Amino acid sequence: MNAPRSAVIVGGNRTPFVKAGGAYAQASNLDLLTAALDGLAARFGLAGQQLDEVAGGAVLKHSADFNLTREAVLGSALAPTTPAVDLQQACGTGLETVLYLHNKISMGQAEVGIGAGVDSASDAPITVTDGLRRALLTANRAKTVPARLAAFSAIRPAQLIPVAPQVVEPRTGLSMGEHQAATTARWGITREAQDELALASHQHLAAAWSSGFFDDLVTAYLGISRDGLLRADTSMEKLAALKPVFGGPDGTMTAGNSTALTDGAAAVLLAEQGWAATHGLPALARIVDAQVAAVDHTSGDDLLLAPAHAVARLLARQRMSLGDFEFYELHEAFASTVLATLAAWESDTYCRDQLGLPGALGSIDRSKLNVNGSSLAAGHPFAATGGRIVASLAKQLHARGSGARGLVSICAAGGQGVVAILEAV
Amino acid sequence: MTTILEQLFYSAPGQVVAGKLGLPEPEVLRRGRVGPAGPVATATLAGSSLGTDTVAILGVDTIAALVDDGDELPAYPQRLGALVVDARGLQQLSELEQLRAVLRPAVKGLQPSGRIIILADDQVRGIEAHAVRQALDGINRTVGKELRHGATTNLVYVSADAEPNDLTSTLSFLLQGRSAFVDGQSWTVRSSAAAPPISERPLADKIVVVTGAARGIGAQIATVAARDGARVVCVDVPAGGESLAALTNQLGGTALQLDITAADAGERIAAHVASRYGEQARIHGMVHNAGITRDKLLVNTDAARWASVIEVNLAAQLRMNDALLDGRPGGLADDGRLVSIASTSGIAGNRGQANYAASKAGVVGLVRALAPELAGRGITVNAVAPGFIETEMTAKIPFVQREVFRRTNSLGQGGNPIDVAETIGYFLDPASAGVSGQVIRVCGQNLVGA
Structure with missing residues (x-):
């Protein structure tokens, strides 16, 4: 029988996150992911080392990037004999890659690996319309000139317009913001509460940067050494002046309390605890447990409240309560997503009818929420957010002391959510 | 940003003019862990064997330094790689003549990126000996200004109890291309209990x-x-x-x-x-x-x-x-x-x-x-x-x-x-x-x- 194995989070690295179309406009997913891996390799002395596996992914991905993570490994300082896999679960991708490596290490299938994620809204794949694509494929298959001309003749002018990717739910045709606007209204989340959460996110992130918190979490890229979306000087007044972008003219969701399209990459180094110790690597935290859940937004469920369900199941399995954490990292897709999730946990009705609990799950101490800022201030390169959160939380927990626990909650498109419990080693 | 003046200066005709103006293209210096190509001459002026013993530890083949004894100036048969002069024990101003006598043929015969290395006492007693000690510095600085083609000279003051082991890293550094841009300098090396033998990879695992x-x-x-x-x-x-x-x-x-x-x-x-x-x-x-x-x-x-x-x-x-x-x-x-x-x-x-x-x-x-x-x-x-x-x-x-x-x-x-x-x-x-x-x-x- 093998000795019990414990996978630990060694540390992380990410690029600074910047607004789409900004400083990384010419950088591809491959460039960004490679940069994140290289920064991680430098921090932990991994140059030339063969790791057991790198798991990575992107949400907006070119079809040519079918082996994105493997290609990034080949372009990085890691040994070219390091295998890699691409995973994808919308905005849950980053956390899922970490869980994938964690589980492999726990099972004895790996000793050391990296979970990573990247997204470049600047480098989003532009495709052709379905009609044009079918016509071109038909023409390609045609064996005679007349047959080929016939295939081309099927093309209509409107089909020549390129198609950019949209953040739209395929089954409802609604954008994520529109879905969230319905949730915001349903839960009665006020504009003021949303702006307060956004302000706190900026203030917390600014303080974390000033204190050097990110010195060992971020590596500069393309001359950028801080998160570009951060507005350290924002205020309730400035946020209140913004016009609503979702939910119609009376909506409460603005560019200030919704995440912007962002470019960036993040990576997390995981290792078996004993392996880490013998290889001179620190152990910050371990993953106690994790849970994924989905809601049926096609039938009217709140699109982004799946994490509320996942957390309920996770706490039940761990026999823990919502108050048992030192830190809460609730991904700020929108300020109202976080606030609606908290409201759902505080609602007897929702917890009873939707989560199958006897009553409300409870409240959290808001002073423990997103203490070093979250996606509203840092930005949200979809698949990179999980890595950002896990590495930062692991560092916070380690500083708090052995046994300190933190909760990670990330909502994802398709009505899904991934959550995890971290505990300081 | 390269200016037009700079481009002109580094153009072929520009370099001809620069050469005439006394701004010739500089010598390409010998660099790295590379010793001199030519032979290393050693000279002992007042009985100290520290210099020759240290050079022997380095495994460098040596020849005896030529001495300008007043007749025709002797010439080295091939370009000299380096001269190591052990001037420890010099006490009197009159003895400085011995240094002049070994320097003169060497300075004349030194190859490009060649080396003059002078060893001297760090601590001396008596007014005249102090004058001699300081005179060596003046000689070293002047020779540095007279040497051509990337050759250098340096002066090492050595404590009385120093052993060859204490000096190997210094002489190795000075002889090799590693000291390419160190010229006309002087510093002190003392005895130490802990000096290990020199190595090509002295910092291994450190x-x-x-x-x-x-x-x-x-x-x-x-x-x-x-x-x-x-x-x-x-x-x-x-x-x-x-x-x-x-x-x-x-x-x-x-x-x-x-x-x-x-x-x-x-x-x-x-x-x-x-x-x-x-x-x-x-x-x-x-x-x-x-x-x-x-x-x-x-x-x-x-x-x-x-x-x-x-x-x-x-x-x-x-x-x-x-x-x-x-x-x-x-x-x-x-x-x-x-x-x-x-x-x-x-x-x-x-x-x-x-x-x-x-x-x-x-x-x-x-x-x-x-x-x-x-x-x-x-x-x-x-x-x-x-x-x-x-x-x-x-x-x-x-x-x-x-x-x-x-x-x-x-x-x-x-x-x-x-x-x-x-x-x-x-x-x-x-x-x-x-x-x-x-x-x-x-x-x-x-x-x-x-």
């Missing part, structure tokens, strides 16, 4: 920390330390993280992003070392390379400009040393090495650099004060003082001014970052245990600060 490692001279220091076998910890501010990471990965070290002016910078360096290399790990070499300039004439220098330079260039390393020397895990090892960067601006002063000169002269004071304090722990403390070095920083100096700076030294050219790095590598060498409290100028014998 941890060397370099601040300001992302670019320029710092990157070269880390590169040379890694070449010499060290596990390098490359430190720089987070803003330099991208190039820091690239260099670190190239050298197989670890990167630490850190503002050295942070109050806990030393603690964080030690914590990083203990975390990556184990609780028992200690730093062998700490190289305080990070530095900034905020140049203005003193009449235009405000408190902020003043403070930032003193803080980064001097105060920060004092604080870091305190933390690294208190015995904590990941701190500096006994028998370790502290190396700082002074500057010819600190030694000579430089218009518009009062703050910088203060910090760099302060480094000299720090080195001299700390060296005896740490001698008991086998820790050496030294500094290099670079002159004109070809870096991104000096490339921004206007062309004519840069060309003047670059050429106003005995080698007629600017140094390369690696020249500074090699001198630091000499300090870091475990075999340099007897070299402490020294400030070596890497300046090609610049006219400034002589």
Whole structure:
């Protein structure tokens, strides 16, 4: 029988996150992911080392990037004999890659690996319309000139317009913001509460940067050494002046309390605890447990409240309560997503009818929420957010002391959510 | 940015004109762990065998030095690689003639990038002996100015009880291309209990920390330390993280992003070392390379400009040393090495650099004060003082001014970052245990600060 194995989070690295179309406009997913891996390799002395596996992914991905993570490994300082896999679960991708490596290490299938994620809204794949694509494929298959001309003749002018990717739910045709606007209204989340959460996110992130918190979490890229979306000087007044972008003219969701399209990459180094110790690597935290859940937004469920369900199941399995954490990292897709999730946990009705609990799950101490800022201030390169959160939380927990626990909650498109419990080693 | 004047100067006709004007294309210096191609001559003036014994340990074949005894000037049959003169024991002014007599044929016969190395007593007794000791310095500096084609001369004062082992790293450094841009200098080597034999990879498995490692001279220091076998910890501010990471990965070290002016910078360096290399790990070499300039004439220098330079260039390393020397895990090892960067601006002063000169002269004071304090722990403390070095920083100096700076030294050219790095590598060498409290100028014998 093998000795019990414990996978630990060694540390992380990410690029600074910047607004789409900004400083990384010419950088591809491959460039960004490679940069994140290289920064991680430098921090932990991994140059030339063969790791057991790198798991990575992107949400907006070119079809040519079918082996994105493997290609990034080949372009990085890691040994070219390091295998890699691409995973994808919308905005849950980053956390899922970490869980994938964690589980492999726990099972004895790996000793050391990296979970990573990247997204470049600047480098989003532009495709052709379905009609044009079918016509071109038909023409390609045609064996005679007349047959080929016939295939081309099927093309209509409107089909020549390129198609950019949209953040739209395929089954409802609604954008994520529109879905969230319905949730915001349903839960009665006020504009003021949303702006307060956004302000706190900026203030917390600014303080974390000033204190050097990110010195060992971020590596500069393309001359950028801080998160570009951060507005350290924002205020309730400035946020209140913004016009609503979702939910119609009376909506409460603005560019200030919704995440912007962002470019960036993040990576997390995981290792078996004993392996880490013998290889001179620190152990910050371990993953106690994790849970994924989905809601049926096609039938009217709140699109982004799946994490509320996942957390309920996770706490039940761990026999823990919502108050048992030192830190809460609730991904700020929108300020109202976080606030609606908290409201759902505080609602007897929702917890009873939707989560199958006897009553409300409870409240959290808001002073423990997103203490070093979250996606509203840092930005949200979809698949990179999980890595950002896990590495930062692991560092916070380690500083708090052995046994300190933190909760990670990330909502994802398709009505899904991934959550995890971290505990300081 | 290359100006038209600069392009013209470096064009073929421009170089012909430059040559006529006494600005010939400079000699390509011998660099690296490469000894002289020609033979090494040795001479003993007053019975000391330290020089010949040390050269013998280095495994260098030697010939007897020719002596100008008054008749026809003797000539070496082939170009001479180096002359090692052991002048220890010289007491009287009349004995200086012996030095002249061996120098004259050697200076004439020296090959490009050849070497003159003079050994002398560090401690002497009597007025005349002191005059002789100082006279040697004047001779050394003058020969440096007369040598051509990249040849250099240096003077090493040696303590009375020094053994050949104490001197091997110094003679090896001076003979090899590593000392290419060190010319006309003198420093002292003392006996030490701990000098191990020299090695091609003297820093094998030792941890060397370099601040300001992302670019320029710092990157070269880390590169040379890694070449010499060290596990390098490359430190720089987070803003330099991208190039820091690239260099670190190239050298197989670890990167630490850190503002050295942070109050806990030393603690964080030690914590990083203990975390990556184990609780028992200690730093062998700490190289305080990070530095900034905020140049203005003193009449235009405000408190902020003043403070930032003193803080980064001097105060920060004092604080870091305190933390690294208190015995904590990941701190500096006994028998370790502290190396700082002074500057010819600190030694000579430089218009518009009062703050910088203060910090760099302060480094000299720090080195001299700390060296005896740490001698008991086998820790050496030294500094290099670079002159004109070809870096991104000096490339921004206007062309004519840069060309003047670059050429106003005995080698007629600017140094390369690696020249500074090699001198630091000499300090870091475990075999340099007897070299402490020294400030070596890497300046090609610049006219400034002589």
